Amino acid sequence: MITARARLRVVQDRIAALRRAVLTEVEDINRLIYHILRGGVVVSVAFLLFGFILAGLTGLPLPDHSTPPRSLGPLLVQFTPAGFLNLGVLVLIFTPVARVLLSLLSFAEERDRAYVLMTAIVLTNLLISVVLLA
Amino acid sequence: MATVEVLLLLAVAAFLAGLAGSYLGIGGGVFLIPFMTLALGMPIKVAIAVSLIGVIATSSGAASVYVRDHLTNLRLAMFLEVGTTFGAIAGAVVGILVPNVYLFLTFGVVVLYAAASMVRVAETAKDRAYRGGEGERPLVKRLNLSSVYFDQEDQGVYRYRVDRPGAGFGASAAAGVFSGLLGVGGGFIKVPAMNVLMHVPVKAAVATSNFMIGVTAAASAFIYYSQGLVDPSLAAMVIIGVFTGTNLGTRLLVRSKAADVRFLFAIFLTGLGIAMAARALGLFGGVL
Numbered sequence: 001m002i003t004a005r006a007r008l009r010v011v012q013d014r015i016a017a018l019r020r021a022v023l024t025e026v027e028d029i030n031r032l033i034y035h036i037l038r039g040g041v042v043v044s045v046a047f048l049l050f051g052f053i054l055a056g057l058t059g060l061p062l063p064d065h066s067t068p069p070r071s072l073g074p075l076l077v078q079f080t081p082a083g084f085l086n087l088g089v090l091v092l093i094f095t096p097v098a099r100v101l102l103s104l105l106s107f108a109e110e111r112d113r114a115y116v117l118m119t120a121i122v123l124t125n126l127l128i129s130v131v132l133l134a
Numbered sequence: 135m136a137t138v139e140v141l142l143l144l145a146v147a148a149f150l151a152g153l154a155g156s157y158l159g160i161g162g163g164v165f166l167i168p169f170m171t172l173a174l175g176m177p178i179k180v181a182i183a184v185s186l187i188g189v190i191a192t193s194s195g196a197a198s199v200y201v202r203d204h205l206t207n208l209r210l211a212m213f214l215e216v217g218t219t220f221g222a223i224a225g226a227v228v229g230i231l232v233p234n235v236y237l238f239l240t241f242g243v244v245v246l247y248a249a250a251s252m253v254r255v256a257e258t259a260k261d262r263a264y265r266g267g268e269g270e271r272p273l274v275k276r277l278n279l280s281s282v283y284f285d286q287e288d289q290g291v292y293r294y295r296v297d298r299p300g301a302g303f304g305a306s307a308a309a310g311v312f313s314g315l316l317g318v319g320g321g322f323i324k325v326p327a328m329n330v331l332m333h334v335p336v337k338a339a340v341a342t343s344n345f346m347i348g349v350t351a352a353a354s355a356f357i358y359y360s361q362g363l364v365d366p367s368l369a370a371m372v373i374i375g376v377f378t379g380t381n382l383g384t385r386l387l388v389r390s391k392a393a394d395v396r397f398l399f400a401i402f403l404t405g406l407g408i409a410m411a412a413r414a415l416g417l418f419g420g421v422l
Contacts, residue, residue, distance in 0.1 A: 029208075030201050037198035037348075041191060041377055048370040064136070066364035085366035089187060092373055093355050095194045096348035103212060114277060115209065118216050122349065125219035129353040130360075 029106045036102055040095025047088030055081035097126055136368055140174055144368060145375035147173075148188055152379025156196030157387045158399055159340030160321030161189030161347045162376065164406055167316070180365060182316065186355040187369040188376050189313075193348030195380035200341035203388060207281045207334065207342045210296060214306040214328075215346055218320070221310025222350045228315055273299045283338045286388050294335055302332040306346075313350045321347050322403060329396070336395050340387060 055062055063082035067075060069090060075083030100122055107115040136144075147169045148162075155162030163185040170181035200206045274280060279296040296302075305327035309320030321343045328339035358364050387395065 030204065033208075034198045034202040037194045037201070041194045041198070041373075044191075045374055045377055048373060051366075051370065062136070062367040064365050064367065065362040066359045066366055068360050068362070082366065085370050088373070089359065089364060089366050089369045092187065092190050092194070093352050093359060096190060096352040099194075100215075100349055103208070107212075115212060118212050122212070122215045122219050125216075125223060126349070126353050129223045130356055 032102060032106075033099055036099050037095060040091060040098060044088045044092040044095070047084050047091060051081045051084035051088060054079060054084060097123075100126070136365070141367065141371045143174065144170070145371040148191075148372040148375025149379040151188060151372075152192050152195065152376035153383040153386075154379075154402070155189075155192040155321070155376070156344060156380040156383030157340070157390075157395070158321065158402055159325040159343035160192075160402075161185075161313075161351060162192045162379075163189050163316070164322060166372065179363060180368070183355070183358040183363045184365060184368045184372055186351045186358060187364060188372040189351040190348050190355060191373045191376040192380055193344055193346075193351065195377045196384050197341070197345040197348065199380075199384040199388075200344060203284070203341075205283055205337055205341035205388070206345045207279070207283075207296075207338055208345075209277060210279050210281065210328070210332075210334070211342050211345045213277055213279060213299070214302060214324070214342075215349055217303045217307035218310035218313070218324075218346060218350045219353060221307040222313050222353045225311040225313060225315035225354065228311075270295055271297065271299060281338070283335065285335075285337065285392070287391050292335060294338065295333065297333045298331050302327050305331060310350050313347070313354060320350060322406065325399060326403075336392050336399070337387065337390075340395065 054060070058079075058081070060081050063085055066089065067082065067086045072083060072086055072090070076087060077083075100119060104116065104119040104123060107119055147166060151162030151165040151169075154160070154165060166185040166188050167178070167181045170176045170184065171178055197206065201208070270280060274296050277299070279299065280294060281296075282291060282293045284291050305323055306320075309323035309327070312323065313320040324343040324346060325336075325339050328334040328342060329336050334342065355364070
C-alpha cells in the first residue's frame, strides 16, 4: 500500500515537473518577446523626451528630416535635439527587427527547421530593404 | 518646422490612433494619414513616413501586452510575415515612384474591399473556437499553426483550428504591399483575413495582426528614414502619443466581448470605406 502510494507520488511529481517545463518554456519566449518589444518602445520614448528637453534648454531648432545612421554620431556627441530625436525614432524602427532576431534564436533552439527558414526569409527581406533601398 | 500647436494636436491624434489601433489590431495609419493631410495640411509623403513610425509604435506597444497574455499566435504570425515582408518591399519601391493620385485611389479601393469582406460574415468567432484540431489542412498541420488562447471574457481556454493557409498568406502579401505603398499597417486587411478566411477567433486575430504589422512597417519605415523623409519631431510626438494610447487600448481588448470587437471592427471598416469613397469621388479634382 505504501509502495503503491509512493509510486503514484513519483508519477504525479513527474507529470507536474513536465508540465512546469513546458509552461516555463512557452512562458520564457513570451516573456522575452514582451521585454524586447516593451523595452524598445520605452527606450525610444526616453530618447525622444530627452531630445525635446534638450530643445527646450538649448533653444536649438527641432529637426524636420531624418538623419541617416552613419551621420548621426556627431549630432549625438554635440547633444543636439536632432541627434536624440533621430536616435529615438531609429530605436523604435529596430525594435520589431530585434524581435524577429529573437524568434530566429528561439526556433533554432527548438530545432524547428521550417520556422528557422521562414524567420530567416523575413530577416533577409528586412535586410534587402535596408541594403538595396536605403 | 512644425509649430507647437501642430505637435500637440498630432500627439492627441496619435493617442487616439494608438487606442483604436491596439483595440482593432491595426496600425492606426488609416486615422493618422487623413488627419495629417486633411486637418494639418501636410504633404502625403510626410504623412506616410510619420504614420509608418506610428504603426511600429502601435504594434510594439500593443503586441508586447498581447504576447504576455498569450493572445498572439506566434507561429501564424511568422508564417504570414513571410508574405507580408515580400509585399512591403514591393510596395515601398512602388510608393516612391508613383504619383499621389494613385496612392489615394488605391487607398479607397482597399478599404471598400475590406469593408465588404467583413460584413459578409455573420458567424461569431466563439462558435468557431470550439472546433478542435481535426480536419486541418496538411500545411497547417505541418507548420503547427492551430493554437490555443485564453479568453478573459468568460475565463475560457479555446483551441482553434486555422483554415485556408494559402488564402491567408496571399492576403498578407497584399497587406504588405499596401503597407509599404500607403504607410498603413495593413491590419484592416490582416484582421479580416485571419478572422474571416482563416477562422482565427477575433481577439487572437487582433493580437496576431498587431504583432505582425510592426515588422512590415519597420522595413518600409527604414527606407523612408534613410532617404531623410521622416520628420523626427513629428514622429516623436506620434510615438509618445501612440504609446500612451496602446496602454489603454490593450486593457480594453483583453476584457471586451469578442462580438463587440467584431462589431466595432465592422463599423470601423464601413466608416473608413465611406470616408475614402467620398474623398475619391468628391475631392479628387481640387486636392490633387
